[in-house]
Amino acid sequence: MLPRLLWKSVRGRKSRIVLASGAVAVAATLASALLSVALDIGEKVAKELRAFGANIVVVPKQDALEVEIGGLRYATAAQAAYLAESDLPKLKTIFWGYNIVAFAPFLSAPVEIGDGRALLVGTWFEREVPLPREPRRFTFSTGNVRVVQSEEASFRTGLKAIAPWWSVDGRWVEDAANEAMVGSALANRLGLGRGDRVSLRAGQTTREFQIAGIVRTGGPEEDQIFVDLAAAQAFLGLPGKVDRVQVSALVKPDDALAIRGKRSPQGLPPEEYERWYCSPYIDAITYQIEEAIPGAKAKAVRQVAEAEGAFLGRLTLTMTLVTAVAMAAAGLGVMATMTTTVLERRQEIGLMKAIGAEPRQIARQFLLEAGLCGLLGGLVGAGAGLALARLIATQVFQAPIVPNLVAVPFVMGLALLVTLLGAALPTRQAVRLDPVVTLRGR
Amino acid sequence: MRFRFFLRLVQRSLANRIGKWLTAVLAVAMGASMVSAALTLAVGMRAKMSQTLRAYGANILLVPAAGPGRAQGTPGGEQLFANMPDSLLARLGEVSRGLPLVGYAPLLYAMAEIGSHRVALVGTWPDAMRQVNPGWRVEGGWIKGRDEAEEAVLGTSVAQKLGLTVGAPLTLSVQGRTRSFRVVGILSTGGSEDEQVLLTLHAAQELAGRAGQLSLIQVSALATDRPTEDVTRALEAALPGVVARTQLRLVMAEERLLARLSLLLGLMAGLVLVASGLGVAATMTTSVLERTRDIGLMKALGAGRTRVGRLFLAEAGAIGLAGGLAGAGAGVLLAQAIARSVFGAAVPLTPSPVLVSIGMGVVIASLASLIPVRRATSIEPGVVLRGE
Numbered sequence: 001m002l003p004r005l006l007w008k009s010v011r012g013r014k015s016r017i018v019l020a021s022g023a024v025a026v027a028a029t030l031a032s033a034l035l036s037v038a039l040d041i042g043e044k045v046a047k048e049l050r051a052f053g054a055n056i057v058v059v060p061k062q063d064a065l066e067v068e069i070g071g072l073r074y075a076t077a078a079q080a081a082y083l084a085e086s087d088l089p090k091l092k093t094i095f096w097g098y099n100i101v102a103f104a105p106f107l108s109a110p111v112e113i114g115d116g117r118a119l120l121v122g123t124w125f126e127r128e129v130p131l132p133r134e135p136r137r138f139t140f141s142t143g144n145v146r147v148v149q150s151e152e153a154s155f156r157t158g159l160k161a162i163a164p165w166w167s168v169d170g171r172w173v174e175d176a177a178n179e180a181m182v183g184s185a186l187a188n189r190l191g192l193g194r195g196d197r198v199s200l201r202a203g204q205t206t207r208e209f210q211i212a213g214i215v216r217t218g219g220p221e222e223d224q225i226f227v228d229l230a231a232a233q234a235f236l237g238l239p240g241k242v243d244r245v246q247v248s249a250l251v252k253p254d255d256a257l258a259i260r261g262k263r264s265p266q267g268l269p270p271e272e273y274e275r276w277y278c279s280p281y282i283d284a285i286t287y288q289i290e291e292a293i294p295g296a297k298a299k300a301v302r303q304v305a306e307a308e309g310a311f312l313g314r315l316t317l318t319m320t321l322v323t324a325v326a327m328a329a330a331g332l333g334v335m336a337t338m339t340t341t342v343l344e345r346r347q348e349i350g351l352m353k354a355i356g357a358e359p360r361q362i363a364r365q366f367l368l369e370a371g372l373c374g375l376l377g378g379l380v381g382a383g384a385g386l387a388l389a390r391l392i393a394t395q396v397f398q399a400p401i402v403p404n405l406v407a408v409p410f411v412m413g414l415a416l417l418v419t420l421l422g423a424a425l426p427t428r429q430a431v432r433l434d435p436v437v438t439l440r441g442r
Numbered sequence: 443m444r445f446r447f448f449l450r451l452v453q454r455s456l457a458n459r460i461g462k463w464l465t466a467v468l469a470v471a472m473g474a475s476m477v478s479a480a481l482t483l484a485v486g487m488r489a490k491m492s493q494t495l496r497a498y499g500a501n502i503l504l505v506p507a508a509g510p511g512r513a514q515g516t517p518g519g520e521q522l523f524a525n526m527p528d529s530l531l532a533r534l535g536e537v538s539r540g541l542p543l544v545g546y547a548p549l550l551y552a553m554a555e556i557g558s559h560r561v562a563l564v565g566t567w568p569d570a571m572r573q574v575n576p577g578w579r580v581e582g583g584w585i586k587g588r589d590e591a592e593e594a595v596l597g598t599s600v601a602q603k604l605g606l607t608v609g610a611p612l613t614l615s616v617q618g619r620t621r622s623f624r625v626v627g628i629l630s631t632g633g634s635e636d637e638q639v640l641l642t643l644h645a646a647q648e649l650a651g652r653a654g655q656l657s658l659i660q661v662s663a664l665a666t667d668r669p670t671e672d673v674t675r676a677l678e679a680a681l682p683g684v685v686a687r688t689q690l691r692l693v694m695a696e697e698r699l700l701a702r703l704s705l706l707l708g709l710m711a712g713l714v715l716v717a718s719g720l721g722v723a724a725t726m727t728t729s730v731l732e733r734t735r736d737i738g739l740m741k742a743l744g745a746g747r748t749r750v751g752r753l754f755l756a757e758a759g760a761i762g763l764a765g766g767l768a769g770a771g772a773g774v775l776l777a778q779a780i781a782r783s784v785f786g787a788a789v790p791l792t793p794s795p796v797l798v799s800i801g802m803g804v805v806i807a808s809l810a811s812l813i814p815v816r817r818a819t820s821i822e823p824g825v826v827l828r829g830e
Contacts (some may be wrong), residue, residue: 016731023724030717034710041706048702051695052498057632065559065603068637069551165690218503218687301632306577307497314494314784315703318487321780325479326714329472333721336469337728343462344732388713396706 006368016341017369021377023337024415027330028381029388032411034326036389038319040401042312044393046250049311050101054162054246055304056286058083058091061297082107082241085229087293089129091247092155094288095138095148099250099280102161105242107232111225112201114190119224120200122232124158125173131155140274159226162248166221170194170213176228180209183222187214200225200235207235247289247298251282253309258283331418334377338370338422342430349430350439359431363424370423371416378415382408452756462729463761469725470765470803471772473718478773478799479780480714484707486781486789488700489666494785495699496544497577500660501692502674504534504546507685525655528643530681534659537680541673544662545573548643551657552650554614561600562638563614565646568595574662578635582608582627588642594623595640598630614639616650661686665696719802722765723810726758730814737815741823750819751812758811759804766803770796 060081083105091100107122135149160172173179182192192198196211209231215221233239254262261268261276262283268276276284282305286298345366352362386403393401456463506526531548538546547570554563568585572578585593594612596604606612612623623645629635647653663673670693678686740750774796781789 016728019724019728023721026717026720026724030713033713037706037710045699045703048699049695051698053691053695063603065556065561065600066637067553067560067562068634069562163691165694167690217691218689218693219691222687299632299636302579303497303499303575303577303631303633305632306579307495307499310497310577311491311494314491317784318483318780321783322480322483322710325776325780326476329476330717330721333469333472333718333725336465336472337721337724340462340465340725340728340732344728392706392709392713395709396702 005365006372009365009369017373020337020341020370020373020419021380024334024373024377024419025381025384027334027418028378028411028415029384030330030381031323031327031414032382032385032407033388033392034319034323034385035407035411036386036401036404037392038316038323039404039407040389040393041319042316043250044397044399044401045315046308046312047101048397049308050248050250051164052304052308053165053301054103054248055251055282055301055308056247056249056289056298057301058245058247058289058293058296058298060243061295080243081295082238082243083245083293083296085233085240085242087296088242088245089131090292091245091289092129092131092150093136094285094292095136095146095277096249096280096285096288097148097150099285100247101250102157102248103245104157104159104162105229105245107229107236107238107242108224108244109202109232109236113186113198113225116190118186120202120232120235121221121224121226122229122236123226124229125176125226126156126158126160129155129157138277140277141270142274144274146278162246163217165217167216168213169216170211173212173226173228175210175212177231178208178210179212179227181213181215181226182211183224183226184214184216185222186224187211198225202236205235205237207231249282249285250280251285251305251308252280253312254281254283254305257281327414331414334415334418335422338373338419339426342366342370342423342426346430346433347439349427350433350435350437353431353435354439362431363427366423366427367420370419374416374419375412377419378412381415382411385411448753448756451753452760455753455757456760462732463757466725466729466761466807467765467768470722470762470807471769473722473806474766474769474799474803475771475773475776476714476718476769477711477802478770478795479776480707480711480773481795481798482774482777482789482792483780484704484711485792485795486777487707488704489664490781490785490787490789491703492664492666492696492700493544495692495696496662496664498692498696499575499577500547500662501665501670501689501696502661502663502677503687503689504530504659504661504677504681504684505657505687507683525652525657526683528647528654528656530656530659530684533681534677537677541676542664542666542668543673544664545570546659546661547571547574548656548659550643550646550650550652550655552616552646552652554616554639554649556604556612556614556639559604562634563616563641563646563650564635564638565641565643565650567643568640571640571660574660575631577631579630580627581630582625584627585640585642586626589644590642591645591648592621592623593626593642595627595629596625597636597638597640598628599636600639601625601628612639614641614649619649619651621645621649665693665700669697715798715802719806722762722803722806726761726807726810727814730754730758730811730818734814734818737818738821738823741819747819751815754811754815755808758807762804762807763800765807766800769803770799773799 060083062081088105091103104124108119110117111120131150131154135147138146173181192211194211197208198211199208257276258281265287282300286300289298290296349362390400547566550565552563554561567588585595596606606625608625610625612625614621663670670688674686674688737750778788
């Protein structure tokens with residue numbers, strides 16, 4: 001009896017059911033799209049923020065004081081310590097290796113150029129680093145073992161990846177052995193241009209390089225000379241050595257655990273230590289880098305980390321609030337629509353009661369109808385919202401959003417709840433009234 | 443006369459069905475408030491986010507036009523940077539009033555000795571330095587004022603290697619001039635500052651024997667209304683003998699990020715606009731459909747199609763206007779509440795979101811009622827009156 005009644009009612013009022021379901025679907029689309037964007041935006045923007053440069057610097061551990069200004073080391077070779085270039089691929093083998101999006105090694109020393117001096121910097125401009133494919137096992141004192149495996153066989157990195165803001169007049173170094181790039185301020189001072197040959201002297205050795213491009217960054221790089229790392233190592237007599245590595249890592253903003261972990265990782269209880277170690281906090285990553293590379297000290301670039309944390313925190317909070325408000329408004333809107341649909345049928349309710357229908361029967365039929373609208377609209381809306389979120393993400397970040405499957409049941413449940421609630425209140429009221437009153441009209 | 447009758451008709455219709463009209467007004471208001479909140483945020487967020495991004499530090503450097511001296515990069519070279527006079531600061535102070543600057547800090551670099559160790563020394567305005575670099579982490583305190591002659595802040599690496607802690611005495615010497623200081627704080631930035639000793643500008647000038655001189659000035663400029671390159675050019679034009687360098691690292695990343703954010707918020711506001719518009723349309727359509735019989739009755743009593751249409755249009759317009767006004771106001775308040783809880787400051791009020799949301803209310807409510815009214819008036823009154 002009930003299904004037939006429902007079927008008849010739905011068929012007879014097709015356009016209104018479609019209208020109500022449509023209203024639910026539109027609201028659900030909005031909710032699902034905003035929710036999907038809000039849930040994924042942190043990760044997307046964190047990637048964007050990596051354009052602000054390295055957030056971790058790895059240097060050799062050493063006791064001697066360094067004289068350093070604006071990223072330049074004024075240290076003599078005798079007192080300097082170095083890292084081994086062959087250790088660098090280990091950066092991608094730490095627990096959070098996947099989150100290391102780029103790194104570039106540097107070896108720098110002052111050289112004589114013309115009648116003055118300048119800093120020569122050797123680096124990887126662009127390099128394919130092979131990655132170990134075997135799974136890495138991390139055993140914790142809680143007894144848990146976590147296994148991490150890299151999916152790719154190699155990793156493309158270097159200066160181009162870590163410093164995308166460099167503006168090069170000419171081209172980047174291609175012939176690693178013979179070409180160099182020169183900072184614009186230095187080039188101006190020495191009257192150098194593209195294609196010129198420049199002779200450098202360090203100690204007793206002299207080498208000539210051809211200038212491939214002039215570098216403009218607005219920073220201290222404008223006073224430096226850049227060559228391939230191997231060429232610098234050979235020239236300076238420091239084979240296989242680097243003196244600093246810049247690392248760009250995706251990190252999670254610090255929270256209470258991160259702050260406790262930073263103070264002393266070993267002091268944490270075993271479960272917390274594992275949780276800390278397995279969260280991409282910047283200090284957990286520097287800790288893991290120091291574990292992986294012998295004789296290294298990994299420093300978080302505070303300014304970048306803090307600015308990133310503040311920005312991400314504010315962005316996600318804004319998105320969450322906007323989403324919550326939009327969902328509340330959409331929910332109220334759907335409730336209003338459902339209320340109108342039921343109010344409109346008060347005469348019908350009166351008639352049903354007059355011919356002997358029980359209030360419970362009437363309520364059941366109305367609620368089932370409302371539930372049908374809610375489910376239908378919710379399903380269509382949740383799906384459409386995901387598609388819309390994908391479209392937005394592709395438009396804004398040139399990368400599709402990871403469909404968050406929590407959003408679909410959540411939005412559908414919400415749609416159902418709101419439609420039922422919106423229908424229940426006026427139905428209750430109408431059922432209580434004397435049929436004569438409702439039948440007579442308003 | 444006829445117009446007054448018309449007004450009375452609208453008024454009576456609204457008064458008799460007050461409950462239903464209130465629901466409709468509420469639905470329009472809900473949509474309009476979402477639109478006005480989303481648009482207000484989309485317009486105001488850019489400035490706020492730009493301000494947040496200034497935590498990355500100085501995005502413009504002012505250096506002497508002569509460039510860092512030839513001795514640049516010299517191990518043990520005394521003259522690390524060419525000098526510029528600190529009288530520039532007064533001029534910069536005047537110029538900065540017309541520019542969107544967060545702050546600026548002068549720096550003087552020198553090489554000093556602590557016992558047998560060589561260390562880089564930086565003199566600056568301590569308060570301005572913090573303003574330009576809010577992301578730095580400091581243990582202990584900061585130098586209290588620009589005139590503190592005896593307070594010093596150590597880079598964390600210097601402190602570690604020399605075994606100095608907050609409160610420790612410190613003796614610095616430059617070419618035989620020796621001064622004693624007290625360590626008030628330990629600074630950790632992950633950058634060069636970790637290897638440096640920070641003093642007040644005046645103390646550093648005196649210790650280095652370079653009174654009235656500067657190495658460079660760090661400037662932090664907001665990229666809200668005018669591009670940073672513009673500010674750079676304005677600074678260069680106003681300060682003789684100075685080259686202004688835009689830090690491409692920050693400026694380019696910031697521009698890209700803010701552009702994406704604006705696009706995201708714009709798309710979201712658009713989405714909200716469409717969804718709210720459809721919601722308003724659905725409510726209005728339902729409320730007109732419900733009155734199909736009224737329309738039939740009116741026609742049976744001799745009302746023409748245009749008159750019926752006009753009546754309903756006027757009602758819808760009134761609903762749209764009332765809902766739009768209420769919603770626009772509520773939306774602006776909502777946006778302010780969100781901005782306050784996220785940024786601790788209100789977003790500036792702009793008229794366009796308010797106008798757009800009111801316009802949306804009126805236009806969509808009218809359009810949405812027009813379509814079902816036209817359908818209803820084109821049907822024979824007899825058919826309509828008999829029921830669906």
